[in-house]
Amino acid sequence: MSSSSKRKTEPAHYLLKIESFSLLAEARSMKIESDVFEASGHKWRLELYPNGNGEESGGNNISLYLVICDPESFPNGWEVCVDVSFFVYDHESHRYAIFQDINGDGNRTRFNESKKMWGFDKLISLESFKEVENGYLFNDACVFGVEVFAVSEYAQNDRCLSFVKPPAANNTYTWRIDNFSDVTEEIICSDVFKIGNVKWKLSLYPKGNNAYRAHALTFFKTTFASSLY
Known part of the structure; x- marks a missing residue:
């Protein structure tokens, strides 16, 4: 289940632009894999199903997933906890619709040996996606995106949580907002x-x-x- 809001700034980590969505949608079993990208110290890719991922999506929804791509380098019992947000660009408002999990710990997601892929079987209905006033599809083109922010990592062999070391005192930035x-x-x-x-x-x-x-x-x-x- 997801919640949706909108913002102007583009996703920080990856954008997937599709030029001819209708051609892809004609292939009922089509799956689109993005290029591999890096975010929060790991390699990832997006998997998009224009007509949904089989029975899980009901056949009338777009399915979108995030896949971790470098688990072979992790120790036994590894776990990566991240905050994940998916995006769909609205060409009408020039904003990005944000989709996040509203169950459990908000949009916090745990990847591990048995769970290397996470996302939404029903990100958005095809009917809503194709509605002109929603702005998601423009001249048969659309844009999806993702942000992946690390929370913690867990390895069974050392029984500890690991966090990024705080930066040195001189590695700081001050943002002054007047009035x-x-x-x-x-x-x-x-x-x-x-x-x-x-x-x-x-x-x-x-x-x-x-x-x-x-x-x-x-x-x-x-x-x-x-x-x-």
Whole structure:
């Protein structure tokens, strides 16, 4: 099950653009695999089923999954815990619809030896996807995306959680926002900055995002990716 909201900024980690969706949809058993990409220290790919993934999707929904691609290098009993968000571009509003799991720990997902793929059998219905006013399909083209942020890793052989070591004190970035009470935008973003060998960008929702709207600030840090669309 998923929840959907929208934002202007593109997904930080990967975009999959499809030029001729109708041709792919004609092949009922078609599965599209993206290129392998890196995010949060691991290699991943997207698997998209334009007509759904068999009986699980009901045959009338688009299925989308994230697959971890480098498990052979992990120790026995490995587990990777990540926050996953899927995206579909809305050409009408020029925003990205966000799809996240609303069960369990929000959009937190655990990959392990028995679970190397995760996603939605019913990401979005084909009827809704093809509706012109929804903007997902424009001139037979569409764009899907994903963000994958690491939470923790677990290896059975050492019985511990491993986290990224905090950066040195001089590897910091200060973002100053003047006249904060006058900000009217739904989301504001910092300049791109570099810490170590990675480029980052900060995003702030002054009035909150999703379930926290109007109750709390919502703050994200993302790796910076150049535009693919």
